Amino acid sequence: MTWYxxxxxxDTAGRLARFALGTVADVTDALIRGxxxxxxxxxxxxxxxxxxxxxxxxxxxxxxxIADRVEVDVVARRVDxxxxxxxxxxxxxxxxxxxxxxxxxxxxxxxxxxxxxDTGGGMADETVHGLRARSMRADxxxxxxxxxxxxxxxxxxxxxxxxxxxxxxxxxxxxxxxxR
Amino acid sequence: xxxxxRDGGPSGEAAGLVSRTLAGLxxxxxxxxxxxxxxxxxxxxRLLAAGxxxxxxxxxxxxxxxxxxxxxxxxxxxxxxxxxxxxxDRLLGLRVTGRxxxxxxxxxxxxxxxxxxxxxxxGLLWIPVSERRASVQDLALSxxxxxxxx
Numbered sequence: 001m002t003w004y005x006x007x008x009x010x011d012t013a014g015r016l017a018r019f020a021l022g023t024v025a026d027v028t029d030a031l032i033r034g035x036x037x038x039x040x041x042x043x044x045x046x047x048x049x050x051x052x053x054x055x056x057x058x059x060x061x062x063x064x065x066i067a068d069r070v071e072v073d074v075v076a077r078r079v080d081x082x083x084x085x086x087x088x089x090x091x092x093x094x095x096x097x098x099x100x101x102x103x104x105x106x107x108x109x110x111x112x113x114x115x116x117x118d119t120g121g122g123m124a125d126e127t128v129h130g131l132r133a134r135s136m137r138a139d140x141x142x143x144x145x146x147x148x149x150x151x152x153x154x155x156x157x158x159x160x161x162x163x164x165x166x167x168x169x170x171x172x173x174x175x176x177x178x179x180r
Numbered sequence: 181x182x183x184x185x186r187d188g189g190p191s192g193e194a195a196g197l198v199s200r201t202l203a204g205l206x207x208x209x210x211x212x213x214x215x216x217x218x219x220x221x222x223x224x225x226r227l228l229a230a231g232x233x234x235x236x237x238x239x240x241x242x243x244x245x246x247x248x249x250x251x252x253x254x255x256x257x258x259x260x261x262x263x264x265x266x267x268x269d270r271l272l273g274l275r276v277t278g279r280x281x282x283x284x285x286x287x288x289x290x291x292x293x294x295x296x297x298x299x300x301x302x303g304l305l306w307i308p309v310s311e312r313r314a315s316v317q318d319l320a321l322s323x324x325x326x327x328x329x330x
Contacts, residue, residue, distance in 0.1 A: 132199075132273045132329060139196020146308030 194313035195325045199272045200304055204297075206268030211252045218251065249298060256294035260285050265328070275328035279314075285323060293321050 005011050146152075222237045239247070259266040264275040264284045276293075277283060285293065296303065296317040303316030310319070318324060 128271060128273075131202075131271070135199040135202055135272055136196070136327065138198035142197050142308050143313065150309070152311070 193327050195272075195274050195327055196313060197304060197307040199274060199327075200307065200315070200325055203266065203268030203272040203274055204301065204304070206271055207256065207266045210267045211248070211255055214251050214255060215248050218247065252298055253291065253294045256297060257287070257290040260290040260293065261287055269325075273327055273329035274325050276323060276325050279318065279322045279324040282324075289321055289323070293317050293323060296320060 219236050223234055226237065227234045256266060259269070260276045261284060263270075264277055269275060276285060278285060278289075300316060306316045306319070307313050312324075314324065
């Protein structure tokens with residue numbers, strides 16, 4: 001800075017103006033801080049918050065829009081599941097579970113005994129029915145053979161109606177037709 | 181007691197040779213089992229009375245035969261009197277009744293029929309020859325064996 005500029009009236013006025021503005025800004029800041037602190041100290045914030053209708057505010061919030069903006073995959077990638085699992089105390093959880101009662105309840109719900117009974121009974125029933133049906137068919141074959149050998153007429157009404165009814169299916173026809 | 185049943189066969193019809201033979205075979209196994217049970221029971225009684233060791237009784241042949249014959253006789257007659265069916269009959273779906281009335285046999289007729297069946301099992305072979313599908317025993321005692329699968 002030369003002596004000329006130091007004494008130049010415009011420059012001097014500018015410097016003085018900048019100094020004054022800086023001083024005013026500092027004073028204003030200090031004043032605002034002091035006033036704000038005084039106002040906050042004298043305000044009952046709890047009462048103020050209690051006067052806010054949070055539900056109205058919540059109604060105006062578009063949660064879906066917020067959710068759309070959340071990158072769930074990114075969040076999930078940042079979650080360390082192993083670390084969370086390592087912090088779980090599974091023994092304590094299992095100790096609180098009554099496994100005996102739980103198992104009993106499950107077995108009662110399933111009713112395993114009934115399933116076994118039904119399955120076993122059903123198989124035995126089918127086996128017996130099959131045996132009876134086969135033996136009856138064998139009876140009818142033997143009866144038809146005997147009727148043919150003895151050249152006996154159709155014995156309908158003599159207790160062999162079933163044999164007579166089944167004869168055509170055997171391909172041989174009723175005994176009386178065979179005898180002709 | 182006629183009409184088709186769930187096995188596809190007509191209940192009340194006279195049973196044939198195959199069904200009755202199979203029922204007889206099953207009953208033979210049942211009688212064998214009963215005989216074994218009697219032997220085990222006799223052995224257990226002897227164990228209780230005379231102490232160890234446990235041994236099955238070894239009676240003479242005539243006594244074994246008599247016991248077996250008696251067991252079979254009582255088993256067959258008892259089954260026919262009480263339910264009309266032995267175990268074999270139940271399995272094959274058969275029932276022994278009087279021919280005329282269709283009722284269960286009385287004790288004398290059941291005992292006689294059981295004795296005849298034991299003495300002359302080949303009497304079953306008359307079934308195909310008979311027009312009413314009767315064995316020799318059925319003809320002698322006026323009994324009938326019918327399908328009973330209801």
